[in-house]
Structure formats: C-alpha cells, structure tokens
Amino acid sequence: MCKQTNYSKYQKRVIKFLNDLLGTDTPFSYERAKNNHLKVLIDGVPKPIYTGSTPSDCKSINNFMAEVKRELKASKLESEEVLKPAKVKLTDFIKQSNDKLIQSSVKSLRTRITTLKSQEETLVLETKSIESVSTKRVEVVKHAISYALQARKQGAYIKAKEMSEIEKTVITHLNFMLPNMAYYAELLDSKTKYQEKQEEQITKSALVEENVLCNNVVQLEDKAAKELIQDSEPMAKTKTPQQPVSTMMKTTSKSSDSATDLMAMSANNRVSLLRNLTKAQALLLIEDINQAMAANREEDIEAVVNLIRNKDLPLEAIISRMEAA
Secondary structure, three states: OOOHHHOOHHHHHHHHHHHHHHOOOOOEEEEEOOOOOEEEEEOOOOOOEEEOOOOOOOOHHHHHHHHHHHHHHHOOOOOHHHHOOOOOOOOOHHHHHHHHHHHHHHHHHHOOHHHHHHHHHHHHHHHOOOHHHHHHHHHHHHHHHHHHHHHOOOOOOOOHHHHHHHHHHHHHHHHHHOOOHHHHHHHHHHHHHHHHHHHHHHHHHHHHHHHHHHHHHHHHHHHHHHHHHHHHOOHHHOOOOOOOHHHHHHHHHOOOOHHHHHHHOOHHHHHHHHOOOOHHHHHHHHHHHHHHHHHHHHHHHHHHHHHHHHHOOOHHHHHHHHHHO
C-alpha cells in the first residue's frame, strides 16, 4: 500500500471519509488500481468498491459515500450507529482516547503494508513455517501502539485489560490488510516444490557430467592404447623412403653427432623426416628437447657460478654491470 502522498486530493478525501465512517470497528484497506482508481476493501463487504482519481462530477464523493453505506447495509454489518455516528459524550473520554490510539496505530501500519508483507514472506521462507507469522504480527502491533503512545501529547492511563482490547482490535485490522495463512502455506509449498525440482535437476546434471567424464576417460585410454600399439610397430612399414627418426635415435649411441646431422639437413628434408613420427613420438621428442635445454641451462649456470667463485668476483659489481647493460 502506498503512502497517502501518492494519492490525489479526491482520493485522500475518500480515505478520510472511510476512517470517519468505519472508525475502529470495521477493518478496511485500500490501494491504487492499474488505472489509477482507488480500490477499497471493507471487511464484510463481498466485493471491492472502486472510485476514480480525479472525477469531473462534483457529486462523486457523495455517490461514493452512498454506495459504501448501501453495501454495508446490504451485508448487515452496518448499524444505525455506523450510518449516523453517535456523538461522543464528553464523559466518555477514555473510549475516545483509546479509539484515537487505535486509529493512529492502524494508520501507521497501512503505510507499511508492502514492507510488512515482504518481511513476512521472507520469514516464512527462512523458517519454513507459517506459525511465526502470528508472533511477528503481535510484535508489529505492539510496536505500532507503543509508537502511537509516544507520539500523542496526552491521554488517560491505559489498564492492562484495555491495552489487550486495543491490541486485539489493531491485530484484527492488520490481519485484514495482510495475506491470510493460506497464502503463506501455498507460498511455502510452491517454494519447497521448486527447490526439490531444482535439486533434482542439479542431481541429473551431475550424473550426466559424470557419465560424460567417464566416457572421455575411456576414450582417452583407448586412444593412448592405440598410440602405444602404433609406436611398437616397425617403422619400416612407412611409405616414405627416408630413414625414420626413431631409427636415427637408436643409432645415437653409435654416432654422437646424429642430432647435429639432423640440424645440418635442409628445412624441407628435416620436416619430411619428422612427419614420420606419430603424435606420441612427436610429443616425447619435444619433451626430450625441453629437458636437454633445461640441462644445458643448469650446466651453464653452474659454470658461471664456478667462474665467479674462482675469480672471486663481487656479486654487487656483476649485478650493477648487468643493470647498466
């Protein structure tokens, strides 16, 4: 429910009329419809009552008041005291003060209906129970009454029994403005079903991913086995007349310059020779080259370290010279 500052001047007159007419005995609520008309719900009236935002007819407020009274009379909830509000006696100061307190509390709650509804929905979903809604509403009503007591300038002392009646009346108004327990039960049930369905989908997705992973592992194992079988076949079966690299690598023990001989070839001949390798052999050759380069780098580093030690050269001078270069 919106604040009254969001309503038109005519709609504010309607709200004031409802407050004066219904008082604290009959709960009611109001909200703006999609066409900016004011939708009014009155406890006991079977259908909502609508009124415009800025009607051109000057008698619109009178027509609306007459319609409200007819509906109340038809529903047998309206009495002569409500149709013609009885004059408050000067001696009935306590009842007048209590009614004013109830109206102030209900008015403050109406401006927070949207927030209260959202808080109750969150509470129901977190606790997964609708029993906490009643306790929450009692706390909200007590807080609203306490705030209204602090805001009023003067008033008679309120006994415990009178305070209980005031809280009961305000809770009746609040229960009419907020959703009933059936709404929250349906919300909780739909949320639970949604979570169960989502968990089921997650479980199915996990099973599918596991099956795909297993299939990929099996395929990789089969591929690796095929490559091992291909590696074990004699390289003599290749159609290329050039000497296979695997045979050249086997003769490394006989000729230590086989790698140098390979690099002495032209680029085209070297590529043609390396094309005879399988994927596994090519990867193994690349790994061996990387290991050889790493070993050479470690050997070079060790040689430089020994040279520094033998020459007794200061590291600071070497570092500064390298930075200057």
